Amino acid sequence: MTLVLRTSLVDMYAKCGAVEEALVVFREALGSKTDVFIWNAMIGGLATHGLVTESLELYKEMCVLKVRPDEITYLCLLCACAHGGLVKEAWCFFDSLGKDGMTAKCEHYACMMDVLARAGHLTEAYRFLCEMPMEPTASMLGALLSGCINHGRLDLAEIVGKKLIDLEPFHDGRYVGLSNVYALKKRWDEAKAMREAMDTRGVKKLPGFSVVEIFGALHRFIAHDKAHPESDQIYTILDFVLWQMKLGRDCEEQEQLLCDINVGIGNGDDSSALQMNDFSL
Template identity: 40%
Template structure:
């Protein structure tokens, strides 16, 4: 294009963000400003969403300051999106302050939804429920998104009875549950071990279950090692999303946990035949003005040698403190010693080791991971937080974990 206006730039920024390429959106945002095109409120809205996707508190705060300094008008939608960004970047306190700064008469349903969801992501399900009650007391009518947020909060906190009641309340409000609400219920029941109740709910759905619903059941089967239902869920997913490698990996993990290496081999061959690859585990950590990323067993990161040394010393200290590696988290048919060695180099352990080395002891170590935290890393990070007296915040693909003093905010339920 010989001439690019704000709409042209915003279209590309939105395209990158909606397709999961938020880092590219940030680079393009800089290019937009270098070109002389001034960002407008729509630009701000898109970029705040990009920072929320990345979970980058540093970029988020910088962008918020930019919006204020450039006198970009902050309407209710942008304010709510900023609240959502802070919650998704691990800064729930700022999100709460922003909510409290809204005059009660000006809080719309989206404002309540953001904070209900934020509490849920951080494992504070009871606070989500309190806010949900308060919302209704203030005569704000919940919508479909409210119920997705509250059901998800109940799922993360293991509040099964409360979640069942909220789901029933939808009918009382003449609100028809959608696939996302069923997915939340299946996730909630499944995580709690009520796998067959979750399966019955799927069979009773008024419309055919989608990938979110079956995916919730498959993940629950992975957590609880249920091969029978896991195969049913996976086969449904293979028909709905034949190119999604994650579902093959989850079923493979169920087989591997049962030492069914023959079926693991078959699935790996099927993935190879379809040209599918397992998503690589990746953890990001902010230090100074830079963001550093670590892959599992990373040999590329410029700090990997000193990080490896720190990880090895951490492993010794953890054993001395009583940590026992969970070898079931290594999904390869190898010797026990090799399994233990492989566990040491999971991406989040590398990122935490880097954080301990580089980040001021008074500051929290905050990590964003693209996959679910494994059982061994979860146990290890609790131990590390105790040994080093550090607060560690991890945002995985599902939720936040706040490690401090040898415990986690999720209370070992995730």
């Protein structure tokens, strides 16, 4: 099996969530000459699935074997740091790009922004945004906006939300995002104004939907939508599944009640015996 094929297999297994299988193929490849691409595929696969420690350990192993990292390697490592909240390590990797003679690209800046925003380093993230040698992208601003909302920095969220609207004035989600920020601050007039601004500019909010692939055919579903030709059967099955979930929850509650009663009887609690009689009836 060629190295290119092994790399493709590692990438495929990792993207499908079969991390163990990816590792088996990767380890088999180490018996012969490897390149940075197969290491990137494995490090990135581990990082994507939140296996942060394993991803960073693999990078250390890569350095020991003197495989030279490239821009993609550092992108994978920054992704791992974002999942693990490793701000210090992320800065180290970001700085290593320049030390290794590489230039950080837009994707590296976006990943670094994600690291800082997720970890709640929001002032640092905003300063990083303003000092970038390029204009911020919507994904960078979106990551910062999410971080601001999650960590309660609504003052900064408002600034970032306005920048997003300026950047993408016809994107419905940008207006909704800023409207939600105003709602969290209980500034209802501004929240309403955002919805009105959408109407004024002719921006329509597209409903969210899910797509399921069955036997090679894609089926699209929207909440409360009955346009699908088999919607009656689908909703029947959904009702059945919900009934089973409720039945399972009721059974668990009954088992817990019986357990509590038995414990009470064992402790000489007469009221537990009466409850047992009522429950039996």
